[in-house]
Amino acid sequence: MEQMYGCPNCRAQVAYGQSTCGYCGVILDWGVQQAPSPPSNQPPRYQRQQGWRNQGYRKPQNIYDRAIALLAKKHSSGIHLSLIVLVLVLVVAGGIAFALSGNSAATPSSKPPAEPASASVTPKAPPVEKPPAITFSANPGNITKGQKANLSWDVTGATAVSIDQGIGTVTPSGTKEVFPTETTTYVLTATNDTAYMTALATVAVTTPLVPVITSFTATPGTISAGQSASLQWNVSGANAISIDNNIGIVSSSWTQTVFPSKTTTYTLTATNREGSATASVTITVAGATVPVVNSFTATPSTITAGQISTLQWDVNGATSVSINQDIGVVYPSGTKEVSPTVTTTYVLTARNNAGSVTASATVTLPATSQPVIDSFTANPLSVASGQTSTLQWNVTGATTVSINQGIGTVTASDTRAVLPSATTTYTLTATNSYGSVTRAVTVMVTAAGPPVINSFTADATTITRGQTTTLRWNITNATSASITPDVGNMSYGLSQVTPTETTTYTLTATNSSGSVTAPVTVTVQ
Numbered sequence: 001m002e003q004m005y006g007c008p009n010c011r012a013q014v015a016y017g018q019s020t021c022g023y024c025g026v027i028l029d030w031g032v033q034q035a036p037s038p039p040s041n042q043p044p045r046y047q048r049q050q051g052w053r054n055q056g057y058r059k060p061q062n063i064y065d066r067a068i069a070l071l072a073k074k075h076s077s078g079i080h081l082s083l084i085v086l087v088l089v090l091v092v093a094g095g096i097a098f099a100l101s102g103n104s105a106a107t108p109s110s111k112p113p114a115e116p117a118s119a120s121v122t123p124k125a126p127p128v129e130k131p132p133a134i135t136f137s138a139n140p141g142n143i144t145k146g147q148k149a150n151l152s153w154d155v156t157g158a159t160a161v162s163i164d165q166g167i168g169t170v171t172p173s174g175t176k177e178v179f180p181t182e183t184t185t186y187v188l189t190a191t192n193d194t195a196y197m198t199a200l201a202t203v204a205v206t207t208p209l210v211p212v213i214t215s216f217t218a219t220p221g222t223i224s225a226g227q228s229a230s231l232q233w234n235v236s237g238a239n240a241i242s243i244d245n246n247i248g249i250v251s252s253s254w255t256q257t258v259f260p261s262k263t264t265t266y267t268l269t270a271t272n273r274e275g276s277a278t279a280s281v282t283i284t285v286a287g288a289t290v291p292v293v294n295s296f297t298a299t300p301s302t303i304t305a306g307q308i309s310t311l312q313w314d315v316n317g318a319t320s321v322s323i324n325q326d327i328g329v330v331y332p333s334g335t336k337e338v339s340p341t342v343t344t345t346y347v348l349t350a351r352n353n354a355g356s357v358t359a360s361a362t363v364t365l366p367a368t369s370q371p372v373i374d375s376f377t378a379n380p381l382s383v384a385s386g387q388t389s390t391l392q393w394n395v396t397g398a399t400t401v402s403i404n405q406g407i408g409t410v411t412a413s414d415t416r417a418v419l420p421s422a423t424t425t426y427t428l429t430a431t432n433s434y435g436s437v438t439r440a441v442t443v444m445v446t447a448a449g450p451p452v453i454n455s456f457t458a459d460a461t462t463i464t465r466g467q468t469t470t471l472r473w474n475i476t477n478a479t480s481a482s483i484t485p486d487v488g489n490m491s492y493g494l495s496q497v498t499p500t501e502t503t504t505y506t507l508t509a510t511n512s513s514g515s516v517t518a519p520v521t522v523t524v525q
Contacts, residue, residue, distance in 0.1 A: 009024050116158075131192070136200070140163070140203075144208055148179050151186060182205050187199075212237055218282070225261065231258075235424070238272050242268070262286065293314075296346075298362065309340075324347045332350075340365065370437050375394045383445070386419075401431075423442065425442050426442075450475050453507060461522055470494055507519075
């Protein structure tokens, strides 16, 4: 499309490169604009030295001059007079129309217009401000929940820069650490006086899952006393895996042989940063029965302070029988006189390899007395370092019951597992408005025995040079373990090795009581 400009003299439209104005006849000077593509904000100029009338400048006064010259001629013909009158009418009409058009150059005058004071009468348009330029990114663009990402940006040509998601106003260039808990898109907005621009950066967040226990089985599920069973499991996504009943830390996939003396439930616990998962199996031991308490009584069962009551009992199938309240170990059948000062419950415990049973008998005193600690026991009374013991108690007539060693207030009847690091005495205190009574029990802590290497094997003990075999091991009661020659990471109970010659690998398990070793040889043919 042809580029059009206003004439600097009469404002008529002229095309780029046109030498003279087609309306007023002024000579146009384009100066540096003679390039093939002219700037859009610079009009043409007229030459300052040029005259006006000798440049074909068609002013209305030229027509008037001609009309007056015609009038000056002396013609007697009526036709000439008519023509003169018509010319004058046309000239006046044209002058009025030209004046109404707003072109001051068309006003009749006996003098030519004054020469403009400047060679260029049209100012340049102000430059248009550009929109801001933005660079905005997130690194890394994919993270796991709990990790961080870095936002980076660089903005030019902006008067204000901000980022959403609570970040707010920022400098034109910078970085920002973010910790999104879910996939998040950050929007950067840059503005200036004429425009605003936005840019996006997305951080994708992956949420890890808790461990998955694919399987946990016991084979067989029922055995006779003295027989063994095999626990087998498979776990994925765990940082730590353990099984109770003194098995301890295990690998993610393995088989463990166990010899329960009584019906036992084994619980596997798998843990990672996101949480834990558990699974349990029970091995039933047939042919083993717990003791039978045929009778356990207190006669009379109600006395006053200072009177005597007789405990009597009869038990079958027990290897040991005991009564609390400081009576201790007794025969499977017998009697015992007691004279409690407050209402007291006596608990008889009978044990054998299959388990234990209890029975109780209460001697009641008047209600206007102190609380009664019916029982307060620890089972077992002796543990190895790192093992637990269970406190059990029963209290009557108390408004508050508490146990020391950081346990605090407890209910009148309950159990609590404790993990003493050294021999510890636990004291139970029962209180009511008549006073307080206490009972203590001591848990002995013995040094832990040496670690146990349950197994250390190689999947293939004979290989060809260049082949790989897997070493597998299972250890309990160890604080550290190593294999020589060094096999690297021992976290999962297995490791692949590729010996170039026949090699004997030695597993060493260590704790505070000492170390044990086990070898396995891989023959290379």
